[in-house]
Amino acid sequence: MPSILPEGDPAPEDGSLPPSVREGAERRAFGVYVHVPYCRVRCGYCDFNTYTASELGGTSRGDYADQVQRELSLGARVLRDAGLPERRVSTVFFGGGTPTLLPATDLAVMLGRIRDEWGLAEGAEVTTEANPDSVDRAYLERLADAGFTRVSFGMQSAVPHVLATLDRTHTPERIPLVTRWAREAGLQVSVDLIYGTPGESVADWERSLDAALATEPDHVSAYALIVERGTKLAARIRRGEVPAPDDDLHAEMYELADARFADAGFEWYEISNWARSRQSGGSTRSRHNLSYWTGEDWWAAGPGAHSHVGGTRWWNLKHPGAYAERIGRGVSPAHAREVLSSEARRSERILLETRIADGLPAEVLTPDERRGIPGLIADGLIDGRAAIGGRIVPTLRGRLLADTVVHRLLG
Template structure:
């Protein structure tokens, strides 16, 4: 089952935000994340807030779009009451779960409610995640007609036995088809890969990279498999049924990915993400790493506005109950103090290519920079220009770099 919600302060039933949330809002972009919590099957490694039909406890998927649209209206009222100036939406991201399990008309209606409420900024990015077996050419054309600009396919691997270990349901032979259909519809294409699956070899990973690169996607994400407590995979490892991921092999896989993607013309812009140039980066995800504002719609969705962070109740039944009662679905929240915001800036900004301004570090953090350069973790020339930028080795040890910068 999905992991538990964080422990924090109670959230007010009307969703009101403190006045402090409005400070500096004009300088921040505003994005919307819409969580669609439905999946046909639960993959053994996944601890995302998703539910199969058997787990919905009487909730109907057909009601979901209307509930999400109601939360959009609540969000608008909360932001207005907080004195936050109206800002057109820069990015919209439908994630899950499998958003494309819903009829395309439902996704179009939810997007239209966002556009009607706030408007879209010029050149706004509108993305949905999709499983390769959850869409066809007609569905993708309808997405583009509704205003979507981008689709992110969960490819994960090109090796059938690796997909089987991950309990992914699609045939890898379908990847070229859905990529072609998306391009014909005028959508940008991103592919998501996972490396380090138990039993996956370096040659298996090379094959997946070759197959992904052959599709010439605009963007590619590669995430190391993390075994999350409470998942089926964690239980299988604990019982000795499958091997635990090998950290050294995962490092080799990351280096292989970076080398092959670089040769193919992709540039890394965040530790786990590569694009064919700045224009194809995921601007929605960059907004998270850069500390902009976003409102998360749906069960378990997280939001952040002006240093206030909150998250919704997790189960679709609890979410529907709150929405139908006219209450905020927020389960808890926290208001970040300046020191916490600075620490999070260090944590997040070091992960992106442009890096972290040195002047955002404390005196002890600045003192640590020379040692990080000496250890080959931080680019020396960039540090002299005033920016902490990770080397390839530094990306592999990003958490350790952050700890040293914050000590």
């Protein structure tokens, strides 16, 4: 089942934000995330806030685009009332769940409301996630016509037994088709992979890497499988039906992926993400995801969605029925919120920016924290040349031991 929402302070029904959100807002980009909480089946490893048809409790997918539009209009009003400067939306991301279970016209309508309320910046990045078996050529063409620029396919693996363990519904043969259709529609293509699935061998992983690169994507994400409590996969491991993931195997698979991607002309820019080399004609990094790692502002619409503006973070009610009820009454669907202290924001910045290739400016660290830099260099965890230049950038070893880098900096 979906994970539990964090605790927090009560969120005001009108959605109002504290005056502190205005500080430095003109220097921060603004993006929008739309959560679409529907899935045809629940994958055994997933604890995202998603629902199959039998779990919707009387709510209808047909009403969802209208509900999100209402929240987006509420968001525009809340940001105006908070005194924030007018900012066009630089990135939009539809995630889930499976956004492409909705008609393409619904996604277009929600994107249109974002455009109407805030405007889209020139060259705005507009992405949707998609399962390979949830779209066809015509659907992808309609997305491109509506203003989408990018699609991220949940490939996960090219090996049938791995897909079966993950409870994925598509076949490996579907991947080359949908990626080709997306490119022909004029969309950038990203593929998501998962490694370390119980029963997956290094040879299986190599097969998936080869298949992913054969689609000539613009961007690749590769995530180590995490077994979340309460999931079907966790129960299978507990019963001994499948083996638990192996950390050493995870590390071997990550190193293999990084080498294969580099050979194919990709550069890592965040621990789990690679984009085509900027020397090969423009970056294909996910600007929306980078906004999360660099502390920009975003409004997140939909059940369970988490927003952040100027150090204030809030999250919506999880169930689509509860979300719809609040939206129907014209009040904020926020469940709770937190206003981060300056020290909490600094610690979070260290945690996130030590994960990216652009690195963390060393000036963010206190003098005591900077004393740990030589040891991190000596242990091969951060790049010595970058550190001399004033930035903390993890090495390959440092990416594998990212928590260690943060722990040694913060003490």
